[in-house]
Amino acid sequence: PATPAATAGPDCLKGKLPTRTPGKLTVATDDPAYEPWFVGNKPENGEGFEAAVAYAVAEKLGYARADVTWTRVKFDVAIAPGPKEFDFDINQFSITEERKSAVDFTGPYYLVRQAVIAKKSAKIAGSASLADLRDAKLGAQVGTTSYQAITDVIKPKAKPQVYNSNDDAKKALQNGQIDGLVVDLPTAFFITGAEITDATVVGQLPQVGTPEAFGLVLDRNSPLTPCVTGAVGQLTADGTIKKLEQKWLAQVAGASELK
Template identity: 65%
Template sequence: MLRSHRTNGLLGVLTAGAVAVALAGCSPQADDPPVDPPTADACEPQRLETVVPGTLTVGTDQPAYPPWFVDDAPENGSGFEGAVAYAVANQLGYEPDKVAWVRVPFATAIAPGPKEFDVDINQFSITEERRAAVDFSSPYYDVTQAVIALEGTPAAAATTLAELREVKLGAQVGTTSYRAITEVIAPTAEPAVFNNNDDAKAALRNGTIDALVLDLPTAFYVTAAEIDDATIVGQLAQPSGQPEQFGLVLDKGSSLTACVSAAVDELRGNGTLDSLQAEWLADVAGAPVLS
């Protein structure tokens, strides 16, 4: 459900003490650069330098997949990321009718250069390599990667990383799913890359690849609702021991970054992110960690 009532929480999170608490609670990566907290009035919609004055323009890819979005319609506010986007907008003071959506391919959103959006939400993992080209908000979700395969295949029977090294693996290009293949599994054969997850799923169905790496919530959705004979083989450990986290993407050096991060921090601190996760990602349960 879209929420049009703005809370007063952002004003509170902008005080020095509250900012320290909020930042401590959001598990930022250890090498996150310090960001000076914005003043309260700097985050009012009339003061924010958005692409369209008075409107928050949010980008995401097309198609937009469950459980992150529902019916490929981000404007309905359903799905975890759809709901998070409207919660952030609400925290900043934007009514639902002042939120506009644009479709931006995943790779384009994180490439250097001017953006047609104010923020983009599309399961972007925060990495130092990407930080060279774009800004990230504070993280709104901690995630792990998972491997799926068709039931009855050698890949589905794998219980160790060593067994997965011998199968043909695939992932969407430019994602941390691909990085997890190369850094955690380290297969003997070059992994296949795909422009989007639809192409990757088709390759799994037709046998072009033996197993597909996706973030864990997407893996649960694909195996439960999209590919009947697919199963989750297991999840992958974090390469560095630091949790992989999703953040909203902004233009490099955006004047909005501090305000958007303050909004995300408040949503984490007041329990909104946990509530949205419980609502939209409730089916994501434990899966064995492969080693």
């Protein structure tokens, strides 16, 4: 269906939008907020791809930076059913049909691939195919499409390990409790480049079915959904999101695909 916000009409501007706090836009993300999506765990500085996208959406809706209030909400809580404490949440939420029964999504602002990282010394570090990963002990954060990618795409013999946060998952990789960790590709490059420097990106996983994409999350049937969706659509159409992607996610090229 056509969204009334496709041209960000007058009803899609500050003053007309029924936000949680009149005249303010409350935006949520996780704590900690990871690079390259945010920088320094400070979403309010506008640095990092998702922080920049959030402020660009706010601006399209007529909100100045000073009108944006950040709040922290855990990943799995944000996509659970029930009323939300935010106007929208930006936190690498992949759009899935299952999640749409609990929350609203905007259209996509980033097409994403999942990737496997391992210690450089690990047996799976040189893997060229999915078959090479079948005997590995793999892990991912709870409730994520990264976890789903392990069970649906890699299909290892051992049950994957689940972690409450990527921090816990990274510790497990460092401590040798798992052979490989599955995260989205930009996160994989950041972890191996800046956090666990003796780890490597083994490869990216093939797309299965619908291409995976990140969208902003809103309350189910939120009156803001059409306007926020319209803003994301405009930022995609006018090239703003592409520019932000080139600025903050430029390093995400060149991981070989595991077939």
